[in-house]
Amino acid sequence: MTVTIRQVGPCFAGEVEGIDMRRPLSKDEVAAVHAGMDRHAVLVFHDQKIDDAQQLAFTKSLGEIEHAIGASLRAAADQRLPTTFADVSNLDRDNTPFARDDRRRLFAIGNRLWHSDSSFKPVPAKYSLLHAISIPSKGGNTQFADMRAAEETKAEVEDMVCEHSQMFSRQIIGFTDFTDEERERFRPVRQCMVRSHPITGRKSLYLSSHAGGIVGWPMQEARGFLRDLIEHATQREFVYTHKWRLDDLVMWDNRQTMHRARPFPAHEPRDMRRTTLAGEGPTVAQAA
Numbered sequence: 001m002t003v004t005i006r007q008v009g010p011c012f013a014g015e016v017e018g019i020d021m022r023r024p025l026s027k028d029e030v031a032a033v034h035a036g037m038d039r040h041a042v043l044v045f046h047d048q049k050i051d052d053a054q055q056l057a058f059t060k061s062l063g064e065i066e067h068a069i070g071a072s073l074r075a076a077a078d079q080r081l082p083t084t085f086a087d088v089s090n091l092d093r094d095n096t097p098f099a100r101d102d103r104r105r106l107f108a109i110g111n112r113l114w115h116s117d118s119s120f121k122p123v124p125a126k127y128s129l130l131h132a133i134s135i136p137s138k139g140g141n142t143q144f145a146d147m148r149a150a151e152e153t154k155a156e157v158e159d160m161v162c163e164h165s166q167m168f169s170r171q172i173i174g175f176t177d178f179t180d181e182e183r184e185r186f187r188p189v190r191q192c193m194v195r196s197h198p199i200t201g202r203k204s205l206y207l208s209s210h211a212g213g214i215v216g217w218p219m220q221e222a223r224g225f226l227r228d229l230i231e232h233a234t235q236r237e238f239v240y241t242h243k244w245r246l247d248d249l250v251m252w253d254n255r256q257t258m259h260r261a262r263p264f265p266a267h268e269p270r271d272m273r274r275t276t277l278a279g280e281g282p283t284v285a286q287a288a
Ligand SMILES: [Fe+2]
Pocket: 111, 115, 116, 117, 259
């Protein structure tokens, strides 16, 4: 089957036809998906009735997997899924939604802030692939912002380096009760503020709500500046809103976009499973 990709409305995202993730991809299909990602940065695949093994096989056909280790507050004993998946659901091990005041749920509310996945890791993620297994009756959309768009701003901040940590994004929503073990695990890492795409050469602002400092700047000034940058980069004309259908798989390039989840009723299950492709290296040297 030939792969076709059409742009979704006036936005940058692309909708893909001609890929069936239940079967292994041909070389040409892999190349078409990568070319689509280079161009659109977000690709939507509808009606993918796949199980976890098929999602994993599809992901691996595109590159090397990033394992989900140490990024959430789920203890090893409450994991629903193996480390090849990031569990983006609101579900406990027995598949019941977390209580409204569950610490794991409150931490995950940080995903409602604009971010780029794993920007808090020394080697941040390349692509994320999210598959919708169950969706709430309302809300729960995911929004994407095209970080290639803000042309003038990119030149202005070209040489800046940020410090990213999940503690910074959680501070924004008032989640501050970290244990000593979590503080150690969530130590800030450095990322450059402008990235160049290795194939297209296009530059992107590399921002995330995990960014809580700029190297060489007073913290308060950096936070204000970062907030302004995110506001500018996420203006309506740069944003695609994905309204989930069951069996959608959406893939995005964390190097070229930010995303955020939208609220949904706390008592309804939202089962979303993410596989992640590893980035090719650090964006900047880490502090000693
Ligand atoms: Fe995310």
